[in-house]
Amino acid sequence: MAGHSKWKNIQKRKNAQDAKKGKIFMRHAKDIYIAAKQGGDDLGTNAALRAAVEKAKADNMPNDNIDRNIKKATGTLDGATYEEITYEGYGPGGVAVIVHVLTDNKNRTAADIRHAFKKNGGNLGENGSVSFMFNRKGYIVIENADGSTDEDTITLDALEAGVEDIVNQEDAYELYTEPDNFQEAVDHLTANGYEIADGEVTLIPQNYNQLSEEDEEKMMNLIDTLEESEDVQDIHHNLEESN
Incomplete structure (x- = not known):
């Protein structure tokens, strides 16, 4: 792992997303929802929920929004039912990509993810096709x-x-x-x-993939396209980004 700074890549993406506050709040809401759904509404015993709430507050998400999503997850407030789905595939130049989504309409989401890969020179694979990496x-x-x-x-x-x-x-x-x-x-x-x-x-x-300037640009476009989907929670890849 030495020599590859995940933190620098995180900073780049966060800076690029500063103008997307609405989508950031939406993703925080889903993180809170799923953490509360899996582990209950007690921040003292549910570490995942506590971490999700802290991240949401760091981005100035209102407390009412946070409380509402916890209540939705624990059945004390009516709302949509979300499903977790993981997609695996390859981006330009053979970069391994894993996309975690949380959706209330899996058909819509599947079409969006498939289109994002196809549009940007990638292709979806079967479950397990890249997760071993x-x-x-x-x-x-x-x-x-x-x-x-x-x-x-x-x-x-x-x-x-x-x-x-x-x-x-x-x-x-x-x-x-x-x-x-x-x-x-x-x-x-x-x-x-x-x-x-x-x-x-x-x-x-486990290993990182270096790309040509052209393929790296395509890969960054793929990431941007995926991030535009309100259903996408996390994107993992093994691209070694250039400075």
């Missing part, structure tokens, strides 16, 4: 733009927290855990005074 990991970012966080100190604290791997990316430390240990690691690091810039249980590529 990724590992499920807890991912934590601690920013260090000012260089104030000593590498030896954070390494020791990370090991005590059960972190498996830590990568110094100059402006940030990227930490990787087993999925089941993610929340415990976050809590331990927070208790030791570290501010978590980003954190989630996600898919990490």
Whole structure:
């Protein structure tokens, strides 16, 4: 994993999405809905819901919206029923792509995802066609733009927290855990005074794919097209983006 900064890619995408507040709120709403649906409405015991709510609040999502989606998920408020679906396929140049969606109309969503791939030089595959190329990991970012966080100190604290791997990316430390240990690691690091810039249980590529300038542009267009769908929750890929 060393040498590949997932954080830099996240920052690029977040900057590009700043103008899409409506869609960002919609995705937060779905994250909250599914976390509450799976683990209940207690933020104290449901780590996934707690993380989803914290992310929503960081993007200034109103508390009423947050509460409404928790109630919808737990059956105390009428609303649409959502279904989780995962699509796998290849983008331009053979980049592996996994798309997680949450939809109340799977036929509409399937057509949208298929069109996005076809329009941008990719193709959908069967379930399992690319997922073996990724590992499920807890991912934590601690920013260090000012260089104030000593590498030896954070390494020791990370090991005590059960972190498996830590990568110094100059402006940030990227930490990787087993999925089941993610929340415990976050809590331990927070208790030791570290501010978590980003954190989630996600898919990490085993290897990265470099593309020509032309194919990378097509791949970024594919990502943009997928992100325009209100049903898309997450997009994972193994593209090594150029600087």
